Amino acid sequence: MKRLRIGVIYGGRSNEHEVSLASAASIFDQLNIEHYEPVPLFIDKAGSWRIPNQFPTTKSAGTLIEQFRNNDPPEKIISSEAILMPCPTPETVLTIARDSSVQGKSVDRAVVRGFSLDVVFPIVHGSYGEDGTLQGLLELANIPYVGASVLSSALAMDKTMAKVHFAAHGLPLVRHMVISAKDFEQNQDGVINTLELKLGYPVFVKPANQGSSVGVSKATDKNTLRSALATAWNFDDKLLVEVAVENPREIECSVLGNETPEVSILGEVIPAGEFYDYEAKYLDDRSELIIPAKLTKIQTQRIQSMAVTAYQALDCSGLA
Known part of the structure; x- marks a missing residue:
C-alpha cells in the first residue's frame, strides 16, 4: 500500500520559532513511517523555505530557546531551497539546487525538481502560521491540511475578534478594552486614564495577535501599566487589556x-x-x-x- 506523503511545515518568522521546532520534532517522532512518508518543510527566521536532510529531534522548546538566546543554535543541517506552489499542480513542492560554478566559469544554474504532497500538517506557531496566512497558501495550492480554516485561524489568532464571537455565543468574558496604536499615539494619558476608570487594577496587557504569552504583562498601577503597554507595542499595533481574575486557575x-x-x-x-x-x-x-x-x-x-x-x-x- 502506498504511503501517504505528509508535509510538515515548521519554523517560521514569528517569535515562537523555537516552539514550532519542538512541536515538529514531536510530530515526526509520532508519525508511523510504515504508513506515512513525512517530508520536512522548514521556514527559517528570514522566511526562506528549505527541505532539511533530517528531521528535527529536540522536543524541548526550552532547550531550543536557550540555545538561540546563547547564540548556540543547533548543528547546521544540510538543506535545499524549496517553494510551495500557490496553485493546484501535481508538483506541489519545487526543490532548487543551485550551482554557480561550471568548469571554472561563473554562471547561474539551478536544477529544479518537483514532487507532490497528499496532506500538510502546518505547525508554524504564531504570526504567518496560525493566523490564516499559511492556511490561505495551502488553499490556493488546493492541498488538504490539518487544523482550522483560513477564517477560523485568523479569528482564533486575534484575541479581540475571538471575543466578539465568544460574546455572540453567550460565553462569559472578563471586562476588557481594545486599544489601537493610533489612539494611543494621539492621547497616551487619555487612554491610560480611561483604562484606570473602566477597568481599574490589576489588569493584563496583551498583544492582540501573539501566542505563547509573548508580550503579556500584568499591571498593578499606572507605572506598571505604562511599562506593560510599552512591552506589548513591540509585538502588535492592537492591544487587549483585561481585568485580572482574582485567584485564577x-x-x-x-x-x-x-x-x-x-x-x-x-x-x-x-x-x-x-x-x-x-x-x-x-x-x-x-x-x-x-x-x-x-x-x-x-x-x-x-x-x-x-x-x-x-x-x-x-x-x-x-x-x-
Missing part, C-alpha cells in the same frame, strides 16, 4: 473533530511564576501540569461545554 481543554467535536480530559497548569507567561511555559521547570484537573464533575462538564462552544463559535475544525 489555569485549566486546559483540547477539542478534536469537525461537526461533532469531542473534548479531552481537563488539565490544570500550576505556573512557576505569578501567571503562566512565556518563561513559565518553556523555561522554568517548576511549572506543573496536573491531569486530570481537580474539579467537581459539574465544573468539569461546564468547562468542557464552554470549550466546545468556543470551538464552534470560531468555526474551528480538526483540533484546538
